[in-house]
Amino acid sequence: MDVTEAAAGLLRRLTEEHGPLMFHQSGGCCDGSAPMCYAAGEFRTGAADVRLGDLTVDGVAAPIPVWMSSSQFEYWRHTHITIDVVPGRGAGFSLEAPEGMRFLTRSRLLTLEELGALGDV
């Protein structure tokens, strides 16, 4: 998992405004198949979710956990994701929409070494 510099800058601004943050990667429809950014704890994760890891962003004290539903993770486990941001409009209840920006997940295949390290997650 990784985060682009542009996305990191936006995450710094959003942290100043909203406090600690979290992501949940959405499936399906309209604004979906995209990462949703919330104040930490706003979205209740549970047994149906997998914590993919934490984003570390310079200037943001708290790591930003990234979650996904475990059923969807089955189809994603072989990919490396990078949280990026593009100019956009609208995003469910994600925090960045009023900034005229939209977080976007970019993906590449994991290398064999990375897959080995992933093990049984």
Add this chain to the structure above:
Amino acid sequence: MVRYAAPGETGSVVSFQPRYDHFIGGEYVPPARGRYFENPTPVTGKTFTVIARGTAEDVDSAVRAADGAAAAWGRTSPAARSEVLNKIADRMEQHLEAIAVAESWENGKPVRETLAADIPLAVDHFRYFAGAIRAQEGSISQLDPDTVAYHFHEPLGVVGQIIPWNFPILMATWKLAPALAAGNTVVLKPAEQTPASIHVVLELIADLLPPGVVNVVNGFGVEAGKPLAQHRGVRKVAFTGETTTGRLIMQYASENIIPVTLELGGKSPNVFFRDVAAARDAFYDKAQEGFAMFALNQGEVCTCPSRALIQSSIYSSFLADAIPRVERIRQGHPLDTETMIGAQASNDQLEKILSYIDIGKEEGARVLTGGERADLGGELSGGYYVRPTVFEGDNKMRIFQEEIFGPVLSVTKFDEYDDAIKIANDSLYGLGAGVWSRDGNTAYRAGREIQAGRVWTNCYHVYPAHAAFGGYKQSGIGRENHKMMLDHYQQTKNLLVSYAQTAQGFF
């Protein structure tokens, strides 16, 4: 060919206001915090109006207005409400062309579709629920000779409705018509990508509705949608969107113990059995068209047939005919009546589709056609266009499993009937599906075995009122477009009445 003038140009059949406020209590009200946001058309990427940026204060005003109107509206006779809905339908029909052009300009979809489908369907949905509420009856259970249970339908009160951007007016209608027919008042939040065209409709029908019965608060999901979903005065929330927001809305609903209906998208399989190619006749042509249906509305449909499963014995020949057909889809200016595919609704939507095309290629899927952004030149260069794209690959790939919400089709083959059902059901979603066969038994069995709320059989992308629409699995909860939707907007009141003259005998 007709090319409609763009709103704002001389000769346009519709013009937008330079600014839209909230519609609350029967009048236009500026946002409490005085802020507005720009609304660009995806056709050119240029802003054409500004929209009130609603917040919790505005939502609260709207819920109070709706609450104030709820008792009187809920007491009106079904005949009176039916008459209002019929008048709304008539008014929209009289101004069909203007509404169609407005929606096309705002969403980027071809005017051919708004003229022939979106707006006529919206008109018909109002008429359907105008009729359905007249025909609805309560029930009586006779428990013993002296005891009767009466079941009455009562409205819920104020309902919150959060509308998606892919069919801004039709999706609003799917929710408004049954809610109003059932006697509820509504606070509606349009999508922030398509907030203006609903106001073109509202201006036409506002005089038909008592103040406060329909209220529209614009704004962003986090600033306006969330306070609506959490508001204590709202008795039910209806949402069309994606899974994470759907879960969040259920979570908010749990705070107030209210019901939700959710329509959350899909990854619909379109299954072609070998007998479709038994002859090169009209039916074969229809099935070929069914394959190309993924491009309808730029693929921005929750039921987009985004996975095609073709039986292996006809796989090559069927595709050999189907790919050129996809390549003949005319892409162009959405206000040109010959255009079949227009612009994606927003820049971020475009970027997301392109990112999925990238991951498809990385995972080893083969591009059979398309696979890139389209630059249509001139003023359209600033718009958001994607070539209709067909990938060949495996159902485990992410492009087969995730909703891209663009004109991207993932194709694979199957050997026997059981393989088809297995692949079709290997999905987190279950909203729509297509089954194509000349054999009625095969089509029936497949339709029953595919886990989806709507299985189009030898057709696709038909959305009439009077056919229930909704999802299995992670595609949502509830059914729209059918009189059963009235139940989703009503309480059941039971009067348990004893006509006996004697004591019950306990004390």
